[in-house]
Amino acid sequence: MNELLSQDKSIYLQLSEMIETDIIRGILLEEERVPSTNELAKLYTINPATAAKGVNLLVDEGILYKKRGIGMFVSEGAKAQIIEKRKSVFYGNYVRNLLEEAKSLGISRGELVAMIDGEQ
Amino acid sequence: MSELVCKNISKAYKKKKVLHGIDLTIEQGKIYGLIGRNGAGKTTLLSVMTAQNPATGGEVILDGMPVWENQQALEHLCFSRELNTLSILGPNSVKVKEYLMMARMYYPNWDREMEKRLVERFDLNVKKRISKLSKGMLSMVTIIVALASKADITILDEPVAGLDVVARTDFYQLLMEEHVNSGRTFIISTHIIEEAANVFEEVIFLKDGMILLKENTQELLERAVHVSGLAGEVDAACEGLTIHHVENIGRSKGVTVLLSAGQQLHPGHDVTVQPVSLQNLFVALCGREA
Numbered sequence: 001m002n003e004l005l006s007q008d009k010s011i012y013l014q015l016s017e018m019i020e021t022d023i024i025r026g027i028l029l030e031e032e033r034v035p036s037t038n039e040l041a042k043l044y045t046i047n048p049a050t051a052a053k054g055v056n057l058l059v060d061e062g063i064l065y066k067k068r069g070i071g072m073f074v075s076e077g078a079k080a081q082i083i084e085k086r087k088s089v090f091y092g093n094y095v096r097n098l099l100e101e102a103k104s105l106g107i108s109r110g111e112l113v114a115m116i117d118g119e120q
Numbered sequence: 121m122s123e124l125v126c127k128n129i130s131k132a133y134k135k136k137k138v139l140h141g142i143d144l145t146i147e148q149g150k151i152y153g154l155i156g157r158n159g160a161g162k163t164t165l166l167s168v169m170t171a172q173n174p175a176t177g178g179e180v181i182l183d184g185m186p187v188w189e190n191q192q193a194l195e196h197l198c199f200s201r202e203l204n205t206l207s208i209l210g211p212n213s214v215k216v217k218e219y220l221m222m223a224r225m226y227y228p229n230w231d232r233e234m235e236k237r238l239v240e241r242f243d244l245n246v247k248k249r250i251s252k253l254s255k256g257m258l259s260m261v262t263i264i265v266a267l268a269s270k271a272d273i274t275i276l277d278e279p280v281a282g283l284d285v286v287a288r289t290d291f292y293q294l295l296m297e298e299h300v301n302s303g304r305t306f307i308i309s310t311h312i313i314e315e316a317a318n319v320f321e322e323v324i325f326l327k328d329g330m331i332l333l334k335e336n337t338q339e340l341l342e343r344a345v346h347v348s349g350l351a352g353e354v355d356a357a358c359e360g361l362t363i364h365h366v367e368n369i370g371r372s373k374g375v376t377v378l379l380s381a382g383q384q385l386h387p388g389h390d391v392t393v394q395p396v397s398l399q400n401l402f403v404a405l406c407g408r409e410a
Contacts, residue, residue: 047337
């Protein structure tokens with residue numbers, strides 16, 4: 001909950017990723033209440049409509065769920081679900097960029113593999 | 121509930137036309153940012169909307185009632201004007217506390233507790249005369265009037281002018297707290313766009329007395345991209361799209377593109393695509409033509 005918002009991408013996406021990261025790191029636990037959209041709006045000085053958009057993204061994916069009149073909670077199995085989701089976009093988000101940059105610098109596949117192997 | 125509608129508003133001072141056929145609907149419970157260059161007509165528009173200034177043509181309607189000379193409608197509106205030390209209020213002699221007392225009498229829902237709390241928070245000396253205040257302190261007074269007025273629709277004209285960065289951050293936090301707690305509608309004009317962008321649910325760009333756009337801030341930013349690279353590649357990637365603010369440096373070219381629904385850049389070209397900040401988008405749309 002202490003990450004800073006940047007201008008690099010949509011605020012609501014950053015907010016939903018921040019909540020996800022907090023779940024992965026054990027800052028927010030499963031079956032625990034997460035801050036309401038109004039609390040998030042005040043915390044980050046962002047419009048509550050934007051905060052709601054970020055939270056609803058996670059509700060739609062089943063990572064958070066709403067208890068009527070009480071608030072928003074982390075679903076059981078949310079952590080595993082987020083890790084699965086991040087793995088599935090890992091290639092597109094990281095590996096492809098890595099390969100493109102390596103190609104433009106003339107780094108061969110062999111050199112690249114050696115770098116990865118050398119990293120402990 | 122409170123919906124404020126401008127219908128074909130125009131305004132001229134003698135022969136100088138300032139506003140041209142403004143149609144604008146302000147919905148209940150949102151925070152709007154009004155952004156425009158100096159002289160675009162922001163203050164004129166805001167003063168016409170709150171019946172402090174008569175329109176030359178058109179009408180301002182609050183929940184079906186014309187606002188002009190309508191006390192019942194005006195009780196729901198607060199326009200906290202930018203103060204200056206020469207303000208016409210007669211008041212080179214008026215002290216801050218006297219000014220706040222006048223506001224207390226004027227606004228029927230005035231929140232005395234909030235007034236006191238904000239005076240303390242801003243560490244404002246209420247015994248000082250308005251004419252002796254610094255630019256930042258004048259802004260604090262206008263902010264206190266706006267927030268404590270408790271008006272359903274509250275308008276702040278340049279509320280952060282002259283405030284230091286800590287006070288500006290403070291202001292936006294106070295605003296958000298009040299908005300979340302009360303659901304009041306706010307319209308805020310500012311030249312310091314970036315730090316306010318996340319606060320605005322919708323932005324209104326005013327250019328030469330006309331509404332250039334009014335849109336959800338996040339949706340607007342999502343359809344704006346900056347494309348740069350070798351000129352030919354940039355042209356190919358952006359062919360047929362709406363391009364603003366072209367910059368050329370040698371073989372390199374940079375453009376700001378505003379995509380319409382369903383549009384995208386043509387793929388397969390070696391270009392850098394970056395998000396655009398609200399401030400950069402404003403400059404691209406309202407800045408000088410290159």
